[in-house]
Amino acid sequence: MKDFNYYAPTEVVFGERSEEQVAALVKKYGGTKVLVHYGGMSAVRSGLLDKICGLLDEGGVPFVKLGGVVPNPRLSLAREGIELCRREDIDFILAVGGGSVIDSAKCIAYGVCMEGDVWDLYLGKAEAPATMLPVASVLTIPAAGSEMSEASVITNEEGDVKLGYSNNLSRPKFAIMNPRRTFTLPPYQTAAGVTDMMMHTMERYFTLDSDMDLTTDLAEAVLRRMKAAVFDVLKNPEDYRQRAQIMWGGSIAHNGLTGCGIHDDWATHQLEHELSGMFDVTHGAGLAAVWPSWARYVLSDLTDGPAIHATRLSRFVRFAVNVMDVPNDFADPDGTAQKGIEAMERFYHAIGMPINIKELIGRDITDEEIKEMTRKCSRDYTATCGAFKVLKADDMEAIYRMARG
Ligand code: NZQ
Ligand code: ZN
Numbered sequence: 581m582k583d584f585n586y587y588a589p590t591e592v593v594f595g596e597r598s599e600e601q602v603a604a605l606v607k608k609y610g611g612t613k614v615l616v617h618y619g620g621m622s623a624v625r626s627g628l629l630d631k632i633c634g635l636l637d638e639g640g641v642p643f644v645k646l647g648g649v650v651p652n653p654r655l656s657l658a659r660e661g662i663e664l665c666r667r668e669d670i671d672f673i674l675a676v677g678g679g680s681v682i683d684s685a686k687c688i689a690y691g692v693c694m695e696g697d698v699w700d701l702y703l704g705k706a707e708a709p710a711t712m713l714p715v716a717s718v719l720t721i722p723a724a725g726s727e728m729s730e731a732s733v734i735t736n737e738e739g740d741v742k743l744g745y746s747n748n749l750s751r752p753k754f755a756i757m758n759p760r761r762t763f764t765l766p767p768y769q770t771a772a773g774v775t776d777m778m779m780h781t782m783e784r785y786f787t788l789d790s791d792m793d794l795t796t797d798l799a800e801a802v803l804r805r806m807k808a809a810v811f812d813v814l815k816n817p818e819d820y821r822q823r824a825q826i827m828w829g830g831s832i833a834h835n836g837l838t839g840c841g842i843h844d845d846w847a848t849h850q851l852e853h854e855l856s857g858m859f860d861v862t863h864g865a866g867l868a869a870v871w872p873s874w875a876r877y878v879l880s881d882l883t884d885g886p887a888i889h890a891t892r893l894s895r896f897v898r899f900a901v902n903v904m905d906v907p908n909d910f911a912d913p914d915g916t917a918q919k920g921i922e923a924m925e926r927f928y929h930a931i932g933m934p935i936n937i938k939e940l941i942g943r944d945i946t947d948e949e950i951k952e953m954t955r956k957c958s959r960d961y962t963a964t965c966g967a968f969k970v971l972k973a974d975d976m977e978a979i980y981r982m983a984r985g
Contacts, residue, residue, distance in 0.1 A: 581791045581841050588835045590728040591754040594828065596820075598756045599718060602632055602674075603639020609714055609753040611672025614643040615665055617685045619677040620650065623720060626764055632676055632718055644668050649677065652856050652863070653684040655699055655736045662691035662698065665713070675717040675752075678773075679724025679733075679863075682717050686732035686750045689713035702734055702743040712749050718756040721765055722827040723773030723864060725780055725834025727755035735857055741956065742857030755831065759823040767814055771931040772864030774810040774826060777833040778803055779867045783846050784839040785899065786878075786968045788891050792841030796898075799838040802829055803903045810931055847966030848874050851979060854953035859941050868933035869940040873983035875921045878969040879914075892968065893917055936985025950980045 593601055606614055616633060623629040624647075636643050646661050664670070665688060675685040689712045691698035700706035717727045726732065730751050733744040765773070785799040806829050812822040832838070851874065852866040879896050882889055897913050900906040900920025904927070909916045925935045934940040957965065958973035965971050971979070 661688035678721035683732035722830030728835035776864035938985030
């Protein structure tokens, strides 16, 4: 069994009255002057931004505001935020929003404490920082899991390059989660969010390690619960109970719990980041467009030998039976596995997600675009991705071609 460290230091403050604690929490974690960072209009329209600012005022916590974070958050705004924080002597960043706002906040928090250019961290050119400003969030969309994760993903508009950087320092100090705030999510964002959190679980579930049974059990519980809850909230967006399952599920899916004792994969994520980097699509929808092709490619691969193929096959069968409710045909494990992938495609369509790139971007992807994504995903043909099946540039290109639709 793989040894592991499990580190999830974020204080989760969950429930209908959770926002009321915001000023006390900022002070508890050492904030004396706050950057309130937010996205487009959703937090303004819902009154959440005003409420949070009012509560900080009442609690005697000075703050400045910086809005305008867009999905697939941009480096240019983070750079603006770094300058603003230095000018205003900010020592704490509060993200009011989703993964994009939280990731932008993390990028700013690194940059303020760095001598050089923050983008060098994402390029892997800078040394890991010794310190950064503390970050916390008031979460408005369960999806990316950034409210508890060590990752941030930033898009540099110059070249449409989307890169992630991970460091335990950036795990947020606290996450305020009020499921009621997610009632206003459009169906597409709700479904893309659930797709993303399920994929965070699946990136860990599809592993060649099989001895940490509890991790696998937990992953299946998360997947089954999210799969059921999403239909309830699409039918009734104000279903507090099911919104709560999804909100907590998004954090559990990406705070490391479903990855203890196993080697995780992340190939679908890396393949997808090139799609959202190039076409500015919603991350969760991009994952749905890639996963079925990744799954079929990996399942049919025989190049790593019969033992590894058998291990992969048994994992796909287990997924089909335990998660997708496919009857187990013991005489035809490959057929059972294939039915699991087909069931996942039906699920994606049922919640309004695409299952290929054509459905995602609304047109045929060109050969040049596939080659460009392959070049970027393989870091100019120098890097592989994935662990369940290690993908080289040729594999990546083949999967993009299968996924074109
Ligand atoms: O900008 P506003 O107006 O707030 O609208 C947002 C945005 O358009 C809207 N929204 C958010 N809360 C809402 C709401 N609309 C109505 N009511 C609400 N309560 O939803 C849209 C999407 O928001 P965004 O923050 O982009 O969503 P998400 O949380 O899915 O974040 C996506 C980003 O996270 C990255 C993705 O690559 C993508 O850039 N990821 C970050 C990870 C991490 N840091 O650990 C891991 C993930 O795998 C992912 O890569
Ligand atoms: Zn994701």
